[in-house]
Amino acid sequence: MTVKTQIADGPGDTIFALSTASGRAGVAVMRLSGPQARSVAASLTDDRPLAARKAVLRTLRHKGERIDEALVLLFPAPHSFTGETVVELQCHGSQAVIEAVSTALLQHGLRQARPGEFTRRAVENGRMDMTEAEGLIDLIDAQTDGQRRQALRQMDGRLKGLYEDWRSGLLDALAQVEGEIDFADEGDVPDALSHAARPHLDRVIVGMEAALIQADRGRAVRTGIEIAIIGAPNAGKSTLLNQIVGRDVAITSPHAGTTRDIVEAHMVIAGLPVTFSDTAGLRDTTDAIEAEGVRRARARAEQAHLRILLQREPAIDTHLQDGDIVLKNVEGPVKKNEINALTGNGLDDLMDRLTMIVSTRFTGTESASLTRARHVDCARRALTATQSARTHLGVAPELVSEDIRAALRAIDELAGRADIEEVFDRIFSQFCVGK
Ligand SMILES: Nc1nc2c(ncn2[C@@H]2O[C@H](COP(=O)(O)OP(=O)(O)OP(=O)(O)O)[C@@H](O)[C@H]2O)c(=O)[nH]1
Ligand SMILES: [Mg+2]
Structure with a gap:
């Protein structure tokens, strides 16, 4: 069955990229997206018809020469990843095949996609919002189970559900406020306003505050958890690090002040990436190099998600x-x-305790929705504006709707609806080519 109607393709040009990792492999997937995807795929495959979403084996040919035998899959617009017509060429994964296919596509007037361009088109065509796209990047980058789970939830629209709820609460409040301004008797306005809009604003504020409290956890899952081992010189910090990771990563010696640079070692605990930092013993010292080590140790102690303070006399x-x-x-x-x-006596108890802490504090069932600095920034601005709306309710009603609109704008930015070129460029440049 062929699809007869060519459904609205966006104006953009047609792009292509290798969607699988480059290098030698059994199969490589070359993806095409845009208005010409279908016709170019047809001319590479002897113009035999392609049915929607059905894999067919075809000979790829360019200028009369056979390039490869490939599986060809057509996704007509708008039911594709990008919302445009997409064609996947699943060819053999050698450098030579990939190059020959790329050359053919270029000669047909297609353009190599920029990093993240497929996903950007998906967002621009309303196939997903920005937070779902970010979940997708995180899923591609996930190295541990905990990261994979959080990324999947994000990709499924967990944060979207949350901010849609905030948005609807704000719109309810706005409707009350504007309705009251239109109809109420001058003298009654402030009271009536606060009466009708306040519960909506309260509910939104509570939701935003709760999400912001959880945000540290969401970011910790994405970037990993930092645990600093701190204490006085010679407390045995480096010895402990070596025990924890089961390798001789840090130098130990009876000389107080052995460790100066921060020594890091990585592990997975309760499905999350954890970095342990062994630091210089904390003391006042006239040795300039050791003093720099102590400065770094203090800074790391402050930044870490968790500290293990190791004590030995004098503690x-x-x-x-x-x-x-x-x-x-x-x-x-x-x-x-x-x-x-x-x-290493007592090490098992310590590891059990760390597993417990990581799983309850960072991966609990009520996991976080705000997982990036960008999310936190938008949510904070939305919260500040909503709080300001609530403060103005009884006293300066004319400012209330302005505040609510500011909160809605911050939420639009979170969603990627604000369509600020610069924000888009920054976010999508983190993607790899072919996504
Ligand atoms: N007997 C005994 N010796 C230990 C113990 N822990 C560490 N040591 C020894 O104490 C000395 C200091 O240990 P380190 O691990 O280098 O101590 P540190 O806290 O890293 O010291 P700095 O890097 O100088 O701050 C080394 O000679 C260790 O072998 C312990 O539990 N018992
Ligand atoms: Mg040490």
């Missing part, structure tokens, strides 16, 4: 935040909150 007690781990490095049998860094 120091510094840079701790809520929920951190304090461990005594002891000889012989270990009790709760103790470890023997040299023998």
Whole structure:
């Protein structure tokens, strides 16, 4: 069955890119998108008809010469990834085939896609919103299970659902406000306004605040969790790092002040990427190099999601935040909150505790929706504007609708509806070519 009608293709030119990784492989997928995709695919395949969404085996030919045998798949607009007509050529994955196909496509007037251009077209054609597109990048980049799950939820429109809810609450409030301004008796306006719009604004504010509280967690899942090992010189920090990762990554010695540079080691805990940092022992020192190490150690201690403070006589007690781990490095049998860094006695308990912390604090079932700095920035601006609307309700009604519109604009930006070229360029340049 062939599709008879060519459904509205956008004005853009037709692009192509290799969608699979380059290098030697069994199969390589070359993807074409745009108004010419179908006709160019037809002329490469002896003009035999292509049925929608049916894989067919065809000889690819250019200027009379056979290039390859390929599976050809046609997705007529608008039911495709980009919303334009898309053709996939599944050819053999050698450098020579890929080059010959690319040359043929270029000679047919197609253009090599820029990074993220397929997804950008999908967003521009309303096939997905910006946050779903970001979920897609995260899914492609996911290295652990936790990241994969969060990315899939984002791709399924989790954040979209949330901001659509905020938007509808704001629109309800706006409708009340504008209705009241039109009809109410001058004297009654402020009271009537606050009465009708307040519950909507309250609900939106509560939702935004809750999402922002969870945001650190969402970003931690994307970028990984940082755990800093801190303590006095000679506490056994480097010895502990080596035990945790089971490799000799950091130099240890009886000399106080051995570690200066931050030594990092990576692991996966509870499905999330975790980076442990071993840091210089914290003390005042006149040695300029060690002092720089201590400065870096303090900075890392402050930035990390979690600190393990290792104590050995004399114990120091510094840079701790809520929920951190304090461990005594002891000889012989270990009790709760103790470890023997040299023998590894107590290490299993520490790892259990870390697994528990990572899974409850960072991957809980109520996982985060705001997963990027960009999301947090838009949501904060929307929250500030909504709070301002609520403050103005009883006192300056003329400002309320202006505030609500500002909140709606911030949400549009979050959705990628604001269509600001610059924002689009920045986001899509993070994609790889072929996506
Ligand atoms: N007996 C014993 N020795 C330990 C223990 N932990 C570490 N040590 C020793 O103590 C010395 C200092 O250990 P490191 O791991 O280098 O200490 P650090 O905290 O990294 O020290 P700086 O890098 O100087 O801040 C080394 O000689 C270790 O072998 C322990 O639990 N028991
Ligand atoms: Mg050390």
